[in-house]
Amino acid sequence: MSHPSHRFSVAPMMDWTDRHCRLFHRQFTRRALLYTEMLTADAVIHGDRTRLLGFDPSEHPVALQLGGSDPIKLAEAAGIGAEFGYAEINLNVGCPSDRVQEGRFGACLMAEPDLVARCVASMREAVDVPVTVKCRIGIDDQDSEADFQRFIDRVAGAGCTSFAVHARKAWLKGLSPKANREVPPLDYARVYRLKAARPDLVIVINGGIATLAEAELHLAHVDGVMLGRAAYQTPYLLAEVDRRFFGSTQATPTRASALRGLLAHCERHLASGGRLNNITRHTLGLMHGMKGARLFRRHFSENAVGFEAGIDVLLAAIDMAERAETWQREAVAQEA
Ligand SMILES: Cc1cc2nc3c(=O)[nH]c(=O)nc-3n(C[C@H](O)[C@H](O)[C@H](O)COP(=O)(O)O)c2cc1C
Structure with a gap:
């Protein structure tokens, strides 16, 4: 099986x-x-x-x-x-x-x-x-x-x-x-x-x-x-x-919560000498179809690549995702 x-x-x-x-x-x-x-x-x-x-x-x-x-x-x-x-x-x-x-x-x-x-x-x-x-x-x-x-x-x-x-x-x-x-x-x-x-x-x-x-x-x-x-x-x-x-009945995770879920892993990876981009490169499509998607991708491409890139870069991205999701929720509510 x-x-x-x-x-x-x-x-x-x-x-x-x-x-x-x-x-x-x-x-x-x-x-x-x-x-x-x-x-x-x-x-x-x-x-x-x-x-x-x-x-x-x-x-x-x-x-x-x-x-x-x-x-x-x-x-x-x-x-x-x-x-x-x-x-x-x-x-x-x-x-x-x-x-x-x-x-x-x-x-x-x-x-x-x-x-x-x-x-x-x-x-x-x-x-x-x-x-x-x-x-x-x-x-x-x-x-x-x-x-x-x-x-x-x-x-x-x-x-x-x-x-x-x-x-x-x-x-x-x-x-x-x-x-x-x-x-x-x-x-x-x-x-x-x-x-x-x-x-x-x-x-x-x-x-x-x-x-x-x-x-x-x-x-x-x-x-x-x-x-x-x-x-x-x-x-x-x-x-x-x-x-x-x-068949799960759990709430659907948000984009921001998914990024937040990576915080501890990123901290450990950085502490062991890894680069933030090793992790964040996989998240570039996260905001696909959302307002601010291009800015989000650019944020990581410009700020997450170097050895000096720290957890603040991820925190800023979480902020961007949160704002985009709030904006989207409000837009949907207004339409309804
Ligand atoms: C970047 C990339 C790397 C891939 N590497 C593997 C691999 O290591 N082993 C494998 O069986 N298939 C590999 N594939 C093929 C995928 O597993 C999958 O069979 C293929 O992309 C078709 O599915 P999709 O149309 O949903 O992408 C790779 C595909 C891509 C795009």
């Missing part, structure tokens, strides 16, 4: 979903499953584990995404991740970058279902937490529905019962990773048909979902939705996730 929070998750995104970003997203939703950036099995085994894998317990539930194709190394890395307390270990079978292809992992593994099955089986032996796979609907010319089903069946046969599917194929040559997230057309229906054909599997749909309303529509067909860019670029949409997807 996958983690029960699979109903709504924030996708793994390199350079974006680091621990600071996850802690920020956690200010909006207690329940959504948050993914790490992809870490290679080699990095987990040989790298600075505390720096790469360490996270704050308040980020939970968090899933660790691994990249690799060596079953033994992946099992070792999964075991290390489980010891760190990750709620799920996910294998990346969707990233098309050249660097990843050189390492023979990521999306090119869609052509090697037997190898992926061996990786999954070996990871499952090493950990008690769920082992899941994130994949595409196809690659290159190997993109028929039958190819896709064969891949899923083979990997499910090794005990993987939960798949997050980016509903577009990847071209391994000729398209950049960014273009591979935009150019190949989305085919949600293929993912729906997978769920219909394999109802016992947990199927999470991903790709191009921009709003919670869209996300809700997908849930008529699949078990969960995974949002990447929309969650990162317009993070305030996460504020409604617990109410709309998990």
Whole structure:
């Protein structure tokens, strides 16, 4: 099984979903499953584990995404991740970058279902937490529905019962990773048909979902939705996730309260020699669509970057968010 929070998750995104970003997203939703950036099995085994894998317990539930194709190394890395307390270990079978292809992992593994099955089986032996796979609907010319089903069946046969599917194929040559997230057309229906054909599997749909309303529509067909860019670029949409997807009756957090929730973390980060911008860079989209959004972004870009940037910069941003939200509430009240 996958983690029960699979109903709504924030996708793994390199350079974006680091621990600071996850802690920020956690200010909006207690329940959504948050993914790490992809870490290679080699990095987990040989790298600075505390720096790469360490996270704050308040980020939970968090899933660790691994990249690799060596079953033994992946099992070792999964075991290390489980010891760190990750709620799920996910294998990346969707990233098309050249660097990843050189390492023979990521999306090119869609052509090697037997190898992926061996990786999954070996990871499952090493950990008690769920082992899941994130994949595409196809690659290159190997993109028929039958190819896709064969891949899923083979990997499910090794005990993987939960798949997050980016509903577009990847071209391994000729398209950049960014273009591979935009150019190949989305085919949600293929993912729906997978769920219909394999109802016992947990199927999470991903790709191009921009709003919670869209996300809700997908849930008529699949078990969960995974949002990447929309969650990162317009993070305030996460504020409604617990109410709309998990039946929470808690009040919706405000933008200002989310920033306030970062104060202690920022203070600790600054005290340990980090820069404010390491954290605040993830908040630039917070005021999207609000009066003062540009000013807010400029405030952080101009004042949060240097080593001298202190907590006062965040306090000023909280003030800006509070004023914008008050102004918005008053404007709505006047209209009513
Ligand atoms: C900046 C960035 C980095 C990404 N890094 C990863 C990654 O490390 N692992 C992965 O499986 N997918 C990665 N992706 C792909 C996303 O997880 C997701 O599948 C893709 O963006 C489509 O979802 P969306 O349209 O909701 O953004 C990345 C996407 C972006 C924008």
